[in-house]
Amino acid sequence: MQTMRTDASEEPGAASPGLVAWLSRHRRALLIVLALTVTLLGFEAVRSILVEVHLRDVRQALHRVDASRLAIALGLTIASYLALTLYDWFAVRTIGYALPWRTAALASFTSYTISHNLGLSLLTGGSARLRAYQAAGLDFADVARVTLIASGTFWGGVTAVTAVALLSIQHPLAVAGQLLPLGLLHGLGAVLGLAILLIFLLRTRGMASLRLGTVTLPLPRPRLMAGQIGIAALDLACASAALFVLVPNADPALIGSFFLAYVIAIVLALVTHVPGGIGVFEAAMLALVPIGRSDLFAALLLYRVIYYLLPLLAAGALLVAIEGRRLRHPIAAGLGIAHRIGQTLAPPLLALLVFGGGLVLLISGALPPAHGRMHPLHALLPLPFVEASHFAASLVGTALLLTAPAVQARLKSGFHAARLLLVAGAAFSLLKGVDYEEATVLLMVAGLLQYARPGFYRNAGIGAAPVARWWWAAALIALLLSAWAGFFAYKRVPYSEDLWWDFAWRGNAPRFLRATLGATMLLLGWAFWRLMSASPRIGGQQTLDTEVAARAMASISRADAMLAFTGDKDFLVSTSRDAFLMYRVQGRTWVVMGDPVGPEEAWSELIWEIRRRCDAARGRLCLFQVSAAMLPLVVELGLQPLKYGEExxxxxxxxxxxxxxxxxxxxxxxxxxxxxxxxxxxxxxxxxxxxxxxxxxxxxxxxxxxxxxxxxxxxxxxxxxxxxxxxxxxxxxxxxxxxxxxxxxxxxxxxxxxxxxxxxxxxxxxxxxxxxxxxxxxxxxxxxxxxxxxxxxxxxxxxxxxxxxxxxxxxxxxxxxxxxxxxxxxxxxxxxxxxxxxxxxxxxxxxxxxxxxxxxxxxxxxx
CATH class of the missing domain: 3.40.630.30 (Gcn5-related N-acetyltransferase (GNAT))
Known part of the structure; x- marks a missing residue:
C-alpha cells in the first residue's frame, strides 16, 4: 500500500510557504513596525485615561513624595536588580559552568539595563548577554541555554506571583470597564499554582531536560528550581513595591490587586517589545489600578527615573570605569573577565547614555519650566536669547539620538560630536529655564564619555556608522514621547495659528510647538540624507547575526569562513538563515569574498540574489578567490572564470x-x-x-x-x-x-x-x-x-x-x-x-x- 502524506501547506487554513518565508525574512522589520504601532496606541490610551488630569495635579503629587519614600524605592530597586543577577547565576550553574557570581552579575545587570530601556530584548539585551558571556568563555549554544533558563526563571516567578496575587485578592478586578468576579480570579490563581506544582512533579519523576527544536534545555533540580522561582518572585515583588511606595497616600489594602496589575503591565510591555514599555506599561497600570490618576501617574514618572534611568547610568559608569582602566593600564587591567566584559559592553551602554541624554533634552523642551525659574533669566537675558536656547536644546537632543550609533561604533567623530553636543545641551538647559538637574546629568554623561576616550579609535565620519532599524525606531519613539508630553502639558491651551509666532516669557506652548517641529525636521532630514547618500549595498547586513553564523559554520569544511569576523564586510543571508556570503562594494564593483558559507544547497540562492542586487545597482560582480566547487555557478551566472592562484x-x-x-x-x-x-x-x-x-x-x-x-x-x-x-x-x-x-x-x-x-x-x-x-x-x-x-x-x-x-x-x-x-x-x-x-x-x-x-x-x- 502506498502511504499518502499531506503537507501542512495543503491543509485548509495553513499558511503558504511563501508567506512563511516572507515573514521569516522580514521579522525584524515587522517587530519594529509592531513596536511603533503599539507605542502609538499606548500613548493614545494614556492620553484618553488622563484626559481629566492636569499637569499641576501631577506636580503637586510629585511634591508629596518625600525623601523617605524615594530612599525606600531606591533600596527596593537595588534589591530587585540584585535578584536579577541571580537569574543568570543560577542559569550558568544549571548548564554546568562555575563562573563566579560577580561575572554573571556584571553580565546580567548590564544586559537587563539595556533591554529595560530599549526594549526588543532579543536584539538588545540578548546580544549584550551574548557578547558578555562569550568574553567569559561560553559559546553560542551555552549562552542560548542561559538565556532560555533565565527567561524560564522570570516566567516561573511571574506565574508564582500571579497565582499568589489572584488567590489573595479581596475585591473584583476591573478590566476594560468590566468587573471580573472573585471566583474567576481565585480559580485562575489555583490553575497557575497547580501548573507550578506539575513542573516540580515532572522533575522529581526523572524529567531532566526539555528539547526545544535542536536546543536541549536542562531542568534544574527541584531545590534549585524552587530557589529560581523564589528569586524571580522576590524580584517582581521588590520591583512592584518600588512603584507602590512612590504612590502618595496609597491604601495598603490594595497591595494584592496592585501586584497583579503590575505583573500584567510588565508582561504586556515585554510581549509588545516597545522600548522600555513606554506608554504600554503606563496605560496598563492606569487602567487596572483603582488609585487616583494624578498620584499614580506621578509615581510612574518617578519610577521611570529610579528603576530605569538610574540603573542605566550606574551600569554605564561601571563599565566605562572598567573599560577606562583597561585602556589606561592594559597590562594590569587586561587579565580579568570583568575587563573583557567591560570592553564588549561599554560602547553599547555609552551609546544608550548618549541616547538618554537626547531624550532628556527633548522631553524637557516639551514641558513648561519649573515654577519661578524664569525670573532670573528675565533679569539677565533678552527674550530672543532664551527662545533660541530652547529651540537649540531640542535640536541638540535630536542630534544626540542620531549620534549614538557612531558612539557605539567607537568612531572618533562620534566621540567628538557627542561630547560637544552634551556640553552644549547642558549650557542650553541652563539658558532656557535654569534646568540644572538635566544639565548635571548631561555633564555626567559627557564625563563618562571623556574617561572612555582612548576606546574611540576608528577613523570615519558619523555618517559611516551603521544605524540599525531599531535605532531609528527608538529615535522615532523618543520624538513621539516628547510630543505626547507636550500635548499633555498644554492640552488646555486652545490651538491657533498665532501660537507659532507668539514669542513671550510665558509662551511655553509656542516654544514646545516650534521645538517639536525643528526636532522632527532634523530627524527626517537626517533620514533623507542617509537614504540619498547610501552606497549601492542594497539589502545587505553590516553585522552578521550570531545565530546565522553558528548555523552556517556548523558543518563548513573551509577555515577561511572566519573572515566573516574581521568587521570589514557586508553579508547576504539565505532565507533559511543557515548560510551567508560576505562581500563589500568598492566603487561600482561588488566583491564577494570566497565561497558562500553554509550548505552547498543554499549557494545558488545566495549567488543569484547578489547578482540581481548588483545588477539593480548598475554594479560589476567579482567573485574573489572562490574554489573549483563554485565554477558551475560562475558559468551559470555568465561570469568569466579566471585562475587567481593556488593554495x-x-x-x-x-x-x-x-x-x-x-x-x-x-x-x-x-x-x-x-x-x-x-x-x-x-x-x-x-x-x-x-x-x-x-x-x-x-x-x-x-x-x-x-x-x-x-x-x-x-x-x-x-x-x-x-x-x-x-x-x-x-x-x-x-x-x-x-x-x-x-x-x-x-x-x-x-x-x-x-x-x-x-x-x-x-x-x-x-x-x-x-x-x-x-x-x-x-x-x-x-x-x-x-x-x-x-x-x-x-x-x-x-x-x-x-x-x-x-x-x-x-x-x-x-x-x-x-x-x-x-x-x-x-x-x-x-x-x-x-x-x-x-x-x-x-x-x-x-x-x-x-x-x-x-x-x-x-x-x-x-x-
Missing part, C-alpha cells in the same frame, strides 16, 4: 613529522630556532585579551617595515575584537612574545589554518619555520584533517601562446614581479612543508569591465 594544503590524516629527505632544510631550521631558545605555545581565546599589548608591539614592528597600508578584506587586520575570538599561536624568547599567528579552526575539524602572521624584525633564524611546523603538529594532534597554508597568488598560471591573456599576464607578473610582492618566494616558503596545491579562481563580468573589477578588488584588499 597550499597539507594532509594531516597520518600526522605530521619531518622524516625524509625533502624536509632536511626544515629540520635544520627548526633545530636552530629551538637552540636559540624559541618556545612555541597556543594561547586559548579566553586569554588572548591579556596578551594584546604584547601582540600589538610585534604587529607594529612588523608593519613598520612593510610598504603601504595594512591589508584587509581577504586577510584579517590587527583588531582587538577580531583577535580575541580565536586561539593564538605564539613564539616566546626568554618569556617575551616575538611572533604570533591567530588560528582558524572549523567546528567539524575538517581544516585548520592561520590568518594574521607577524614577527619582530630581529627574530632568530628559522622562527617562522618553527611556528608552522609546531602548528602542523598541533593540528594533527587535535584531529584536524588538513592544514591550509594559504594562497600563493598567480601561482600555477600557464604562460604559453595558447593560454588566455589573463593567464599569460599573470604568469609574467609572477615571474618578473618578485620585487613588488615576492610571488615565487611565498610559494617556495610554503612548498617546504610538503603541501598539495589547489587552484582558486576569480569570477567577474566579461569584457572591458574585467580590468576595472580587478583594480577595485586590489584597492579593497590593499586598504
Amino acid at each position: 597550499a594544503v597539507v594532509d594531516l590524516h597520518q600526522g605530521y613529522d619531518l622524516k625524509g629527505g625533502q624536509f632536511k632544510s626544515l629540520r635544520y631550521s627548526v633545530k636552530r630556532a629551538t637552540s636559540e631558545g624559541l618556545v612555541f605555545e597556543v594561547v586559548p581565546a579566553t586569554q588572548v585579551s591579556a596578551l594584546l599589548p604584547a601582540l600589538q608591539r610585534v604587529s607594529d614592528a612588523w608593519l613598520h617595515d612593510k610598504p603601504g597600508a595594512e591589508k584587509r578584506f581577504s586577510l584579517g587586520r590587527f583588531d582587538p575584537d577580531y583577535l580575541s575570538r580565536f586561539d593564538c599561536a605564539v613564539l616566546r624568547l626568554e618569556g617575551e612574545i616575538v611572533a604570533f599567528a591567530n588560528i582558524w579552526e572549523t567546528p567539524n575539524r575538517e581544516e585548520i589554518s592561520v590568518d594574521l602572521m607577524r614577527h619582530l624584525p630581529d627574530t632568530p633564524y628559522g622562527a617562522m619555520d618553527l611556528l608552522f611546523v609546531r602548528l602542523l603538529q598541533y593540528g594533527a594532534a587535535q584531529g584536524f584533517a588538513r592544514f591550509n597554508l594559504g594562497m600563493a597568488p598567480l601561482s600555477g598560471l600557464k604562460p604559453g601562446p595558447l593560454a588566455p591573456i589573463w593567464s599569460r599576464l599573470g604568469a609574467a607578473v609572477y615571474g618578473h614581479g618578485e620585487r613588488i610582492y615576492g610571488f615565487s618566494g611565498l610559494r617556495s616558503f610554503k612548498q617546504k612543508f610538503g603541501p598539495s596545491w589547489v587552484p582558486r579562481y576569480i569570477g567577474t563580468t566579461p569584457g572591458v569591465s574585467v580590468p576595472r573589477a580587478l583594480i577595485d578588488a586590489a584597492v579593497l584588499i590593499g586598504g
Whole structure:
C-alpha cells in the first residue's frame, strides 16, 4: 500500500510557504513596525485615561513624595536588580559552568539595563548577554541555554506571583470597564499554582531536560528550581513595591490587586517589545489600578527615573570605569573577565547614555519650566536669547539620538560630536529655564564619555556608522514621547495659528510647538540624507547575526569562513538563515569574498540574489578567490572564470613529522630556532585579551617595515575584537612574545589554518619555520584533517601562446614581479612543508569591465 502524506501547506487554513518565508525574512522589520504601532496606541490610551488630569495635579503629587519614600524605592530597586543577577547565576550553574557570581552579575545587570530601556530584548539585551558571556568563555549554544533558563526563571516567578496575587485578592478586578468576579480570579490563581506544582512533579519523576527544536534545555533540580522561582518572585515583588511606595497616600489594602496589575503591565510591555514599555506599561497600570490618576501617574514618572534611568547610568559608569582602566593600564587591567566584559559592553551602554541624554533634552523642551525659574533669566537675558536656547536644546537632543550609533561604533567623530553636543545641551538647559538637574546629568554623561576616550579609535565620519532599524525606531519613539508630553502639558491651551509666532516669557506652548517641529525636521532630514547618500549595498547586513553564523559554520569544511569576523564586510543571508556570503562594494564593483558559507544547497540562492542586487545597482560582480566547487555557478551566472592562484594544503590524516629527505632544510631550521631558545605555545581565546599589548608591539614592528597600508578584506587586520575570538599561536624568547599567528579552526575539524602572521624584525633564524611546523603538529594532534597554508597568488598560471591573456599576464607578473610582492618566494616558503596545491579562481563580468573589477578588488584588499 502506498502511504499518502499531506503537507501542512495543503491543509485548509495553513499558511503558504511563501508567506512563511516572507515573514521569516522580514521579522525584524515587522517587530519594529509592531513596536511603533503599539507605542502609538499606548500613548493614545494614556492620553484618553488622563484626559481629566492636569499637569499641576501631577506636580503637586510629585511634591508629596518625600525623601523617605524615594530612599525606600531606591533600596527596593537595588534589591530587585540584585535578584536579577541571580537569574543568570543560577542559569550558568544549571548548564554546568562555575563562573563566579560577580561575572554573571556584571553580565546580567548590564544586559537587563539595556533591554529595560530599549526594549526588543532579543536584539538588545540578548546580544549584550551574548557578547558578555562569550568574553567569559561560553559559546553560542551555552549562552542560548542561559538565556532560555533565565527567561524560564522570570516566567516561573511571574506565574508564582500571579497565582499568589489572584488567590489573595479581596475585591473584583476591573478590566476594560468590566468587573471580573472573585471566583474567576481565585480559580485562575489555583490553575497557575497547580501548573507550578506539575513542573516540580515532572522533575522529581526523572524529567531532566526539555528539547526545544535542536536546543536541549536542562531542568534544574527541584531545590534549585524552587530557589529560581523564589528569586524571580522576590524580584517582581521588590520591583512592584518600588512603584507602590512612590504612590502618595496609597491604601495598603490594595497591595494584592496592585501586584497583579503590575505583573500584567510588565508582561504586556515585554510581549509588545516597545522600548522600555513606554506608554504600554503606563496605560496598563492606569487602567487596572483603582488609585487616583494624578498620584499614580506621578509615581510612574518617578519610577521611570529610579528603576530605569538610574540603573542605566550606574551600569554605564561601571563599565566605562572598567573599560577606562583597561585602556589606561592594559597590562594590569587586561587579565580579568570583568575587563573583557567591560570592553564588549561599554560602547553599547555609552551609546544608550548618549541616547538618554537626547531624550532628556527633548522631553524637557516639551514641558513648561519649573515654577519661578524664569525670573532670573528675565533679569539677565533678552527674550530672543532664551527662545533660541530652547529651540537649540531640542535640536541638540535630536542630534544626540542620531549620534549614538557612531558612539557605539567607537568612531572618533562620534566621540567628538557627542561630547560637544552634551556640553552644549547642558549650557542650553541652563539658558532656557535654569534646568540644572538635566544639565548635571548631561555633564555626567559627557564625563563618562571623556574617561572612555582612548576606546574611540576608528577613523570615519558619523555618517559611516551603521544605524540599525531599531535605532531609528527608538529615535522615532523618543520624538513621539516628547510630543505626547507636550500635548499633555498644554492640552488646555486652545490651538491657533498665532501660537507659532507668539514669542513671550510665558509662551511655553509656542516654544514646545516650534521645538517639536525643528526636532522632527532634523530627524527626517537626517533620514533623507542617509537614504540619498547610501552606497549601492542594497539589502545587505553590516553585522552578521550570531545565530546565522553558528548555523552556517556548523558543518563548513573551509577555515577561511572566519573572515566573516574581521568587521570589514557586508553579508547576504539565505532565507533559511543557515548560510551567508560576505562581500563589500568598492566603487561600482561588488566583491564577494570566497565561497558562500553554509550548505552547498543554499549557494545558488545566495549567488543569484547578489547578482540581481548588483545588477539593480548598475554594479560589476567579482567573485574573489572562490574554489573549483563554485565554477558551475560562475558559468551559470555568465561570469568569466579566471585562475587567481593556488593554495597550499597539507594532509594531516597520518600526522605530521619531518622524516625524509625533502624536509632536511626544515629540520635544520627548526633545530636552530629551538637552540636559540624559541618556545612555541597556543594561547586559548579566553586569554588572548591579556596578551594584546604584547601582540600589538610585534604587529607594529612588523608593519613598520612593510610598504603601504595594512591589508584587509581577504586577510584579517590587527583588531582587538577580531583577535580575541580565536586561539593564538605564539613564539616566546626568554618569556617575551616575538611572533604570533591567530588560528582558524572549523567546528567539524575538517581544516585548520592561520590568518594574521607577524614577527619582530630581529627574530632568530628559522622562527617562522618553527611556528608552522609546531602548528602542523598541533593540528594533527587535535584531529584536524588538513592544514591550509594559504594562497600563493598567480601561482600555477600557464604562460604559453595558447593560454588566455589573463593567464599569460599573470604568469609574467609572477615571474618578473618578485620585487613588488615576492610571488615565487611565498610559494617556495610554503612548498617546504610538503603541501598539495589547489587552484582558486576569480569570477567577474566579461569584457572591458574585467580590468576595472580587478583594480577595485586590489584597492579593497590593499586598504
